[in-house]
Amino acid sequence: MNDTFDIRGAESHIEVYKFRMGTVVIVTALALFLQAMFPIHLPRLDILDLPLLITIYFALSRRNPSTGLLLGMVIGLLQDSLSKTPLGVFGISKTIIGYVASSIGARLDTEHPAARLALIAVFFGLHQGIVVLIHRLLLAQPEPWFTARLGIAAAVNAFVGVLLFILLDKLRKT
Amino acid sequence: MAAIPIRHKSLVLLAGAVLLQVLLLAVQIKSDSRGSLIRVWTVTAISPFERAGAWCIGGVKNTWHRYFALRDTELKNENLRRQNDQLKLEVGQLQSKAGEADRLAALLNFRDAHKQIPMLAARVIGGSADNSSQVVYLDRGQRDGIERNMAVITPDGVVGKVIAVFSKESQVLLLTDKESGVGAMLADTRVQYPVGGTGGKQLALKYVPNDDPVVLGEKVVTSGMDRIFPKDLPVGVIAQIKPGTPFKDVTVKPAAAFDHLEDVIVLLTTQPLAPGNEPGARPPANAAKPLPPPAARP
Numbered sequence: 001m002n003d004t005f006d007i008r009g010a011e012s013h014i015e016v017y018k019f020r021m022g023t024v025v026i027v028t029a030l031a032l033f034l035q036a037m038f039p040i041h042l043p044r045l046d047i048l049d050l051p052l053l054i055t056i057y058f059a060l061s062r063r064n065p066s067t068g069l070l071l072g073m074v075i076g077l078l079q080d081s082l083s084k085t086p087l088g089v090f091g092i093s094k095t096i097i098g099y100v101a102s103s104i105g106a107r108l109d110t111e112h113p114a115a116r117l118a119l120i121a122v123f124f125g126l127h128q129g130i131v132v133l134i135h136r137l138l139l140a141q142p143e144p145w146f147t148a149r150l151g152i153a154a155a156v157n158a159f160v161g162v163l164l165f166i167l168l169d170k171l172r173k174t
Numbered sequence: 175m176a177a178i179p180i181r182h183k184s185l186v187l188l189a190g191a192v193l194l195q196v197l198l199l200a201v202q203i204k205s206d207s208r209g210s211l212i213r214v215w216t217v218t219a220i221s222p223f224e225r226a227g228a229w230c231i232g233g234v235k236n237t238w239h240r241y242f243a244l245r246d247t248e249l250k251n252e253n254l255r256r257q258n259d260q261l262k263l264e265v266g267q268l269q270s271k272a273g274e275a276d277r278l279a280a281l282l283n284f285r286d287a288h289k290q291i292p293m294l295a296a297r298v299i300g301g302s303a304d305n306s307s308q309v310v311y312l313d314r315g316q317r318d319g320i321e322r323n324m325a326v327i328t329p330d331g332v333v334g335k336v337i338a339v340f341s342k343e344s345q346v347l348l349l350t351d352k353e354s355g356v357g358a359m360l361a362d363t364r365v366q367y368p369v370g371g372t373g374g375k376q377l378a379l380k381y382v383p384n385d386d387p388v389v390l391g392e393k394v395v396t397s398g399m400d401r402i403f404p405k406d407l408p409v410g411v412i413a414q415i416k417p418g419t420p421f422k423d424v425t426v427k428p429a430a431a432f433d434h435l436e437d438v439i440v441l442l443t444t445q446p447l448a449p450g451n452e453p454g455a456r457p458p459a460n461a462a463k464p465l466p467p468p469a470a471r472p
Contacts (some may be wrong), residue, residue, distance in 0.1 A: 032303055033223050039301025041231050043433055046305045065184035073191050081216035083304035084337065084347060086202040088195035090304065095195065099188045131306075138199055154250070 017061040018173045027168065028054055028075055038084055047153045049124070051079045053060055053161045055094050056123050058166050059101035060110055068105075073100025086139070093130035113162050121158040125150075203269075214340060217311070221343045224300035227315055250264040257396060259329035266331075266408045266429075269361070269393070291404070291431035296326075299343070306372065308351035310334075310435060315342040323402060325441040331408035331429025332356055332396060333438055339454045344440075349409075349431055350375060357400035358409045361393035369409055369426060370396060375433070377410055386422070388415055394426050404441070 031050040038045045055075050055142030080087045098116035101123060104110070110119060128150055135143040261463045296312040312318055315410030316339050326333045326346050334354060338345040347354050352373040359366040368380050382388055408429035416423040 029220075033220060033227070035222065035303040036300040036311075037227050037231075039305070039308075040228070040298055040435065046301075049305070051303065051409060066187050069184070069188050069191055073195070077195075077212060078216050079303045081213040082220065082300075084307040084309045084345070084351075084353075085304055086199050087212055088199040088202070091195045091198075092192055095188065095191045099184065103184075134199075139203070139333045163282065 019058075019061075019171055020173055023171050024058060024071070027124060027171070028078070032075075032078055032082060035079070047149075047156050048160055049127075049153075049157055050164075051075045051090075052094065052097065052124065052127055053120065053157065053164055055098050056101050056120060056161070057165050059098045060105035060116075060119070061172070063102055063105040065099050065102040065106070068098035068102025069095050070098070071099075072096070089134050091140075092134060093127050096130055097127050100126070111168075116162050116165055117158050120161040121154045124154045124157050128154075217340050217343055217345075220315075221299065221311065221340075224311065228297065228299045228313075257315045263329040266393075266395070267406045292319075294320070294442050296344075296438050296440050298438060306373070307352075308348040308373070308432075308452055309337070310346050310348060312344045312346060312438065312440070313342070314440065315340045315344050317342055319442050320344045320440055324443065325403045326438050327403070327407060327441065328430050328435070328438050330431060331410065332403055333430050333432075333435065335402055336440065339365075346438075348432060349377060349430070350428065355400075356403055356409060357397040358394050359397040360388070361395045361406075362389075363387070366397045366399060372425075375428070376413065377426040379412065379426050380421070382422040382424050383416055383460075384420075384422055388412060388422065388424055390415060 019174055028051070031054045035048075035050045038048065055068075055072045061067060062071075072094035073091050075098075076085055076089075076091035079090045079094070083090070101119075104119070108115070110116060129145070132143045134146055135141040279403055294314060296314040296318075298310045299313045300311040302309045305355055311324075312320075320336060320339050322336055322339055324336045326335060334346045334348040334351070336344050337347045348367070348371065349356060350371040350373070352371055354371040356369050357366065358369040358379070365386065367375050370380055372378050379388070379394065390412055392413065394409040396403040396405055396407040396409055410426040410428045412424060413427040414423075414425040
């Protein structure tokens with residue numbers, strides 16, 4: 001059996017990871033705080049999207065589409081409120097990412113670093129695609145679909161995401 | 175009635191959540207509103223941590239510079255830097271009006287030339303949580319007299335303008351943002367062109383006809399025509415010129431150091447800065463209605 005993607009049937013047990021009380025709130029707040037500090041004190045790290053990585057991680061871990069999409073919505077709206085974008089731009093995109101990540105996590109065992117690397121890169125691209133679609137359709141702002149910076153950002157976020165997920169795994173309830 | 179299968183429940187929830195946020199977007203666009211409770215609560219909740227973070231990082235930096243790296247030299251440099259900042263502001267205005275002796279005399283000291291404009295020092299405590307928008311948060315807000323559309327500058331040059339104000343914080347749209355702009359002119363020829371952000375680190379000098387002479391290295395200063403920024407503040411320096419259709423593609427390197435913004439000055443006035451307010455200038459006989467600031471291009 002392929003260790004990277006463990007496809008299980010509907011009857012098989014899919015492990016759902018739980019976290020200590022307050023972990024999700026604290027980690028989310030920390031991610032938003034750091035994301036707001038990066039442009040000022042560490043501009044090179046501005047390429048990271050920590051709120052997105054957190055959304056993907058908790059959605060994959062909890063493996064419940066409803067929980068995933070609600071968590072994504074909250075994180076996205078909080079990120080919108082700390083930006084100049086109207087409320088809802090990141091809210092919608094992270095809602096969808098949370099739902100998709102939870103759905104995939106409910107069907108695949110995605111603990112392997114290679115699987116996580118690929119998934120984060122794909123979700124990052126999907127997230128940016130949704131944001132561009134919102135800008136074009138709802139805000140009438142012509143944003144480019146793909147730039148070289150986006151490709152680099154997807155790779156950097158995927159790599160950092162794998163390391164971050166290893167750290168966050170320590171917060172799971174055993 | 176059959177119960178909705180679990181997989182459909184989550185789809186319904188997804189559709190509902192997305193629809194709700196689309197409606198939220200529509201309401202904001204229709205009312206052109208930026209102030210919403212969610213935004214106010216989030217900024218209010220996170221800003222104490224941003225202040226603490228800025229204070230801690232500033233403390234670590236100061237400790238490093240003052241105690242581990244050239245301690246005495248750093249203290250001396252600090253004093254010289256303060257004096258240099260004031261002199262830069264004065265020199266920038268002097269250089270742009272070298273041919274006019276009476277204007278040079280009036281502009282020798284920026285604060286004297288604009289003493290009717292109250293100013294407030296502020297510290298940058300945080301940035302945007304979205305890496306595609308270029309905004310920063312200041313540790314001053316409504317309580318300190320800050321209002322929307324007030325200009326924000328540093329001694330090096332123009333930084334941006336206030337777009338949202340909270341009780342103790344304010345949000346500033348940087349000049350480098352795609353939706354930002356300032357009325358500007360070439361320092362030597364005094365020909366006016368608007369300058370806008372590109373979303374990156376450079377600015378763009380807009381609507382320059384291919385026939386108009388523009389020189390690399392030429393300084394760009396504010397024109398005062400947007401009625402937000404006083405005249406002759408440094409905006410940047412022309413860094414690249416490319417021919418284009420129908421206008422030239424002119425890139426401007428910003429004068430302000432956007433990479434490490436720490437302390438800024440907010441001009442505490444929303445009154446239009448009419449040409450009559452400039453020292454040495456004669457006010458027009460019939461004062462025209464103040465022009466609105468340049469509209470953001472979609």
